[in-house]
Amino acid sequence: MNPVLEVRGVSKRFGGLAALSEVSFEVARGELLALVGPNGAGKSTLFNTIAGVAPPTAGRILLEGTDVTGKSSHALARLGVARTFQLVTLFRELTVLENVVQGLHRHTRLAVLDGLLGLPRYREDTRRLAERAEGVLALLGIAAHRHERADALPLGIAKLLTVAIALATEPRLLLLDEPAAGLSHDEATRMMDLVAGEVRKRCTVVLVEHNMRIVGNYCDRAVVLQFGRKIYDGAAAGLVHDPAVVDAYLGVAEMDG
Amino acid sequence: MTPLLLAQGLAIGLVNGALYILTALGLTLIYGILHIVNFAHGEIYMLGAMAVYVFFVVLQWPLGAALAAIVLLAALLGLAIERGVFRNLRGQWMQLLVASVGISLIIQSLSWIAFGAQEKNVPSVLPGVVALAGVRVPIERLAAAGVALVLVAALYWVVYRTRTGLAMRAIEEDEETARMLGVNADRVAAVAVALGFILAGLGGAFVAPIYSLNPGMGLEAILMSFIIIIIGGLGSITGTVLAGLAIGVLQSIGALALGAEAAHVLVFAAMIAVLILRPQGLLGRG
Amino acid sequence: MTVARVAALLLALIVLPFVATPYALHVAIVVLFNVTYTAALYAVLRMGYLSLGHAGFIALGAYTCVILSVRLGVSPWLGIPAGGLVAGLFAWGLGALTLRLRGIYFALAIFAFGEIVTAFFRAFDWFGGPAGIPGVPRPAFLGTPLASHFAFYWPVLVVAVLGIAILYRLQYTRFGAALLTLKTAESERLAESVGIPAARYKTANFVVSCVITGTMGTLHAQYLLFVNPQVFGSTMSTDLLIYAMVGGLAGFWGPILGAGLLTALGEQLFSVGYWKTLVYAAILMVVIMVLPGGLADLPRRLRAHFGAPR
Numbered sequence: 092m093n094p095v096l097e098v099r100g101v102s103k104r105f106g107g108l109a110a111l112s113e114v115s116f117e118v119a120r121g122e123l124l125a126l127v128g129p130n131g132a133g134k135s136t137l138f139n140t141i142a143g144v145a146p147p148t149a150g151r152i153l154l155e156g157t158d159v160t161g162k163s164s165h166a167l168a169r170l171g172v173a174r175t176f177q178l179v180t181l182f183r184e185l186t187v188l189e190n191v192v193q194g195l196h197r198h199t200r201l202a203v204l205d206g207l208l209g210l211p212r213y214r215e216d217t218r219r220l221a222e223r224a225e226g227v228l229a230l231l232g233i234a235a236h237r238h239e240r241a242d243a244l245p246l247g248i249a250k251l252l253t254v255a256i257a258l259a260t261e262p263r264l265l266l267l268d269e270p271a272a273g274l275s276h277d278e279a280t281r282m283m284d285l286v287a288g289e290v291r292k293r294c295t296v297v298l299v300e301h302n303m304r305i306v307g308n309y310c311d312r313a314v315v316l317q318f319g320r321k322i323y324d325g326a327a328a329g330l331v332h333d334p335a336v337v338d339a340y341l342g343v344a345e346m347d348g
Numbered sequence: 349m350t351p352l353l354l355a356q357g358l359a360i361g362l363v364n365g366a367l368y369i370l371t372a373l374g375l376t377l378i379y380g381i382l383h384i385v386n387f388a389h390g391e392i393y394m395l396g397a398m399a400v401y402v403f404f405v406v407l408q409w410p411l412g413a414a415l416a417a418i419v420l421l422a423a424l425l426g427l428a429i430e431r432g433v434f435r436n437l438r439g440q441w442m443q444l445l446v447a448s449v450g451i452s453l454i455i456q457s458l459s460w461i462a463f464g465a466q467e468k469n470v471p472s473v474l475p476g477v478v479a480l481a482g483v484r485v486p487i488e489r490l491a492a493a494g495v496a497l498v499l500v501a502a503l504y505w506v507v508y509r510t511r512t513g514l515a516m517r518a519i520e521e522d523e524e525t526a527r528m529l530g531v532n533a534d535r536v537a538a539v540a541v542a543l544g545f546i547l548a549g550l551g552g553a554f555v556a557p558i559y560s561l562n563p564g565m566g567l568e569a570i571l572m573s574f575i576i577i578i579i580g581g582l583g584s585i586t587g588t589v590l591a592g593l594a595i596g597v598l599q600s601i602g603a604l605a606l607g608a609e610a611a612h613v614l615v616f617a618a619m620i621a622v623l624i625l626r627p628q629g630l631l632g633r634g
Numbered sequence: 635m636t637v638a639r640v641a642a643l644l645l646a647l648i649v650l651p652f653v654a655t656p657y658a659l660h661v662a663i664v665v666l667f668n669v670t671y672t673a674a675l676y677a678v679l680r681m682g683y684l685s686l687g688h689a690g691f692i693a694l695g696a697y698t699c700v701i702l703s704v705r706l707g708v709s710p711w712l713g714i715p716a717g718g719l720v721a722g723l724f725a726w727g728l729g730a731l732t733l734r735l736r737g738i739y740f741a742l743a744i745f746a747f748g749e750i751v752t753a754f755f756r757a758f759d760w761f762g763g764p765a766g767i768p769g770v771p772r773p774a775f776l777g778t779p780l781a782s783h784f785a786f787y788w789p790v791l792v793v794a795v796l797g798i799a800i801l802y803r804l805q806y807t808r809f810g811a812a813l814l815t816l817k818t819a820e821s822e823r824l825a826e827s828v829g830i831p832a833a834r835y836k837t838a839n840f841v842v843s844c845v846i847t848g849t850m851g852t853l854h855a856q857y858l859l860f861v862n863p864q865v866f867g868s869t870m871s872t873d874l875l876i877y878a879m880v881g882g883l884a885g886f887w888g889p890i891l892g893a894g895l896l897t898a899l900g901e902q903l904f905s906v907g908y909w910k911t912l913v914y915a916a917i918l919m920v921v922i923m924v925l926p927g928g929l930a931d932l933p934r935r936l937r938a939h940f941g942a943p944r
Contacts, residue, residue, distance in 0.1 A: 142827065168829035180824045182815045193815055197829035199808050206807030207800060217808065260828050385738050436923065441737050442684055446879050447922050449872050453915035457908040567868070571749060574742055582738070609757035616750045623743045624731050 093156035095120050095264050095295040096141070101150030103136050103319075110136040111319045113150065118264070123287060123296045125306040125327055128316035129339060134299045135177060137316070138266055141297075142174045143167040154264065169197050173262035175253040177269055177299075183242035187233065187252055190241050191224035194259030198223075227259045230289050232281075247278040251285070258290060265290065267298040271305055283309050303331060315339065352482050357601035359483045365596020366493035366500075370551035372573040372580075372588050373503060374544030380520045380583035381540040382434055383441065387448040390570025391455035392422060392545050396552025397561050398459065401468045404556075411473065415553060422549030426542035434541065435534060452566070459563035467560040492554035499550065500589060503543070507585060512539055520583060575619040581632025591630065644795070651787045659783040663857060665897045666794040670850045672877045672893035673801050674843040679883055680805070681839060682817035683733065684741040687748020688847060689870035691721040695848025696855035696866060697755055700770050705760070710773040714793075714852045721848020722841045729840035734833065736819055748871050752863040766862025770855050790853050797846040802886055804842065813839055869911075876918045882928020891930055 094117040103111040111133045118124050126134050139145045141152055143164040152160045154170055162170070182190050199220060205213040228234040231251050236244065241252065250270065257265055270286060271279035279302075287309045290296060300306050306313055306327050313330050315323035317339040323330065330336055375389050396418055403414035429451060437443045476487040507513040515536045518526040527533050551569070559565065576595050580587030595615060602611030622629060651659055671692065678685045698720040699713030708716075732743040755761045772780045773789070780786045804810045812835060815825040822832045855861045874893075881892020896914060903910040921928055925935070 144823070164823070164826040165829050165831045168827055174827050176824070176827075178820075180820055182821055182824065184817070185814065189811070193812065193825065193830070194828045196808075196812060196825075201807075201809055203804075203807055203809050206809065207803045209803065213807075220808075256824070256828060383738075385742065433919075433923065442679075443879075443922055443926070445684065445686075445738065445741060446875055447919065449875070450915045450918040450922065453872065453911050454919065457912035457915065460908040461912070574745070578739075578742055607757070609753060612753045613750055613757060616746050616753065619746050620732075620743060620750070623735060623739060623746075627735050627739050 094118055095155055096297070097153040098141065099151040099153065101140060101147045101152065103140055103145065104148045109319055111140070114316065114321050116314050116321065116324055118295055118297055120295055121291070122312060123291050123310050125310040125313040126297060126299045126316070127306060127313050127330070132316040133319040134316055135268065138174070138268055138299060142172060142266055168260060171263035172266065173257035173260045174266040175257050175268050175270065179246065179249050179253060181241040181249060181252060184240065186238050186240055187228065188221065188224055188237040190252055191227050191255050191259045192220050194256035195220050195223055197260055224259060227255050231255050231285055247274055250274065250282060254290065258293065262294050265294045265296050267296060269299050269301065271300070271302065279305070306330060353604060354601065355483050357604045358597055359485050361597030361600035362593055363485060363489045363493040364600060365593035366496045367551065367555060368572050368576055368596055369500060369589055369592035370496045371548045371569050372576040372592055373500065373585065374547035375573045376577045376583055376585060376588045377540050378544040379577065381516060381537050384434065384444040384448060385574070387445070387570065388429070388451040388455060389544070389548050389573060390566030391452050392425065392548035393552035393569040394459065394563060394566035395455065396422065396549035397556040397565065398463060398468070400553045400556035401470055401561055405470055418549045418553050419546050422545040423542040426545030427538055430538045430541040435537070456563055456566065463563055465562065467562050469560055470556040472557050488557055492558070496554060499547065503547070504585065506543070512536065516540060575615055578619050578629060579622045581629025584629065584631040587629055587631030647791060651784050656783050659787060661898055661901045663783065663787055663790050664901060665894050666790050667850060667854050668877060668897040669890050669893045670794045670797045671847055671874050672889045673798050674847045675874050676878055676886065676889040677801050677804070677843045678840060679878060681813045681836060686741040686745040686875065687871050688874055689866045689868070690748035690751040691725060691844040691847040692851035692854060692870065693751050693755065693866035694721045694724055695851030696861050697761065699852035700767050700855050700861050701761070703771050704767055704769060710771050710856060714849060717852035718845045718849030721851065722845035725841045725844030726837060729837040733836040733840060748868060752867045756863040762862065764863065766860055768860040770859050770861065772856045786857060793850055793853060797850065801846065805886060809835065873914065876914050880917055880921045880928060882930035884927055885930060888928050888930035892928065895929070
C-alpha cells in the first residue's frame, strides 16, 4: 500500500535563497508525524509546499501514490489534504457552527438553482450539513460555543475551531501548524489529547511543533529540518538523544520545554 | 510620424508630465500615511485654478499674493478635512474612499453653483514660445513645469531631510511601531494631507493660464493622478515622478498618432495592465 | 421578509400603474432601475469588493441593445438578453483578471474600467461618439410599441423583480454563504484550504451581478430613447455607491431602501441641477460620519436611544 504522503527530493528557492534542499520523507497511513526544527529551518515552507500554497522549485509530492505537485490549495483540499495555519485563521464574522459548515464545503452539492428556488431537498441537504458540523463540534468538545461569533472566542477555543474546520473536510491527511503554540499547559494538553486521540483515529496527521515534550509524548515519528535540510528521520522518542538534533538545538531553551 | 513630430510630442509630454506629477504627488503622499486614495484631490486642483481667477483676475491681487493665499487656503482645507473626516474613519478603507468621493462631489457641486458653467480664462502671464531645433514649447508651460520640478525637489527635501519627513517614513514603514516610539501619527497625517493639498492647489494654479477653467476640470486631473500613482506604485514618490513623466509622454505622443480620445483609452489600458501584471506598481513595495 | 410582506409589496407594484399619474409612474420606473442596479452592486460589496465603475456594465448593456436595434435592425426584445450577456462576458474577463486584487486596487481597476468603457464609446463615431445615439426603439407588444409609461412599466417591473429575487435568494444558498468567506485575503486562504475555489466563486458572483445590471441597462436606454457616454459614466457609478452606503451595508434591504429614497428625492431635485449632487453628497457624508449603519440601522438606533421596549 502506498504511503499517504511522499515527499520526494523537494527543494524550494526564494530568489537565490534555498529554503528547502532536497527534502524527502514518507508518512504512513494512520501515523502521527512531527515536523521539528529551529525557527527558519523551513518547516512552514514545507507545509505550504505540501498544502499547495507555494509549489516546490524541484521535487515531487505524492498523495497515496498520485502526483499532486503544483496542484492548487483548493484542488488539494478536494483530494483530502486539510491544514491549519500558524496564525489562528477563522471566518471571523461567522459563528462557530457556520465556520464548520464551510469546512464541509467539499462534501456539498452546490445546486445553486435548487437553492434559488428553495426546494425541500435543498433545505434537507442544508440541515444535514449542519448536523454533520454539530458532530464535529461535539467531537472536539466545543459544541457549547456553536452560536458565538468566531472573532469573539478565547484562543483555546479558537484553536480547537481551526482543527474542527479542517477535520470537517474529512481529510486523508491533516497538516497542523503548531496546534499547541500559545496555549496554556492545560489547554495544550486538551488539544494534544484530542489530536492524538479522536483526530488521528480519522486521518493521518503531520504537525509542526517546537515543544519536545509534546513531540516525545504524542508523536510516533519525527522529521527534523535544519537550514532547509533533513537531519533526522526516526522515532520521536529517540529525538533528544540524536547528536545532530542536539547540535541543531544547542542552547535553545525549548529543548526542555 | 516624423522625428520632428516625435520630438515635439516628447517635449510637450514631459512638460505636461511635470504638471501631472504635482497633483499626483500629493495623492501618493496622503496614501502613504493614511492608506486612502483621496478622490477629493482633483477638486483641490480645480479650486487652485479657480482661486487664481478670483484673486488674480477678479480681485487684481499681485500674482505672488494670490499664490500665497492659495497655499494658505489649501493647507487650511487639508487640515480641516483630515481632522473632521479622515481621522474619524481611520482603518475603514471603504468608508474612507466613499467619504472622499462625497467631499469631492460637495466641492464640485458648490463650485458649479458658485462659478457657473461659463468657462473662465486667466490671461497669459508669460507669453511667448521657446523654439529649439524646431521643437516649440510655450514659455508659460515650460516655466510652470520648471517650478513644478522645484516643488518636487522641495518635497523630497521635506520627506528625506526633516524630522517630519522621518516621522512620515516611519509611519509608512510600520505605524504601530512608530506610534510606540512616540511619533504623533495624527499630527503627521494632518501635515501630509495639508502638504498634499498645497501641491494639488499649486498644480491647479500653474495650469490656470494654460487651460480654460470650469468646475469639472478636477475630474481629468484626478484620473491622470490615479493612473500615475497606480503605475508608479501607491506611496512611492520616485515611482510617481517617473510614471508622471512617462504618462505625459505616452499621452501626448498617443494623441499625435491616434487622436486624443484613443490616447485616453491607451493611458487607461496601461494602468489596467500594470494592475494585472504588477499590482504594487513599478516601484511600489510588494 | 415574510411571504406576506413580499406579496403585499408585489401587489402594490402591480396596482400602482393603474392609479398613479404619468409623472409618478416615471419616478417609479427610475426607482426600479436604480434599486436593481444598487441591489446588484450590493452583491459585490457583500463579498468585500468595491465596484467603483459599476455603471460601465449598465453602459455595456445599453449600448449593446442600442447598436443591435439602431445599427443592425435587431428586435429590441432580443437586445435585452443580449445586453445582459455582453455585460456578463465583460464581467467574466475583467473579474478573472482583477478580483485577485483587493481593497483600493480593485476599486481603482473597476473605476478605470468604467472610464475606459465611456471613453471607448466616445472615441468611435459608429458608437455615437460624444453625442451618443438617439432614436432608440422600444420593443412592441402585439404590434404596438411600448410607448407610454404605463406600457413600459411592465418589462421594467419584470426584470427588476426577477433580478432582485435572484440576488436576494442567492445570499441564502450555500454558494452565497461561501462568498462571505472571501472577504479578506487571510480568510480566503482558509476558504481555499477547505476546498472553496475562491477565484471561480468571486468571478461567478461578479458575473451574476453584472448580467442583471446590464440587462436592466438595456431597458434604461430604451426608456430614455437615447444613449450617450455621460449618462452611464462615473457619476452614475458613484450615485449607486451613495445609494448603497446611505441605505446601509449590513443587509440586503439597506441598499434598496437607500436607492429608493434617494432616487425619489433626486427626481424632485432634478430641475435644480447641481443641487441634486450636493444634496446626495451631503446626505452621504452625514450618514458616513454619524450613522455608520445607514438608514436601515436607524430604527434600531432610535430604539436604543429612546429605550423604547421592543
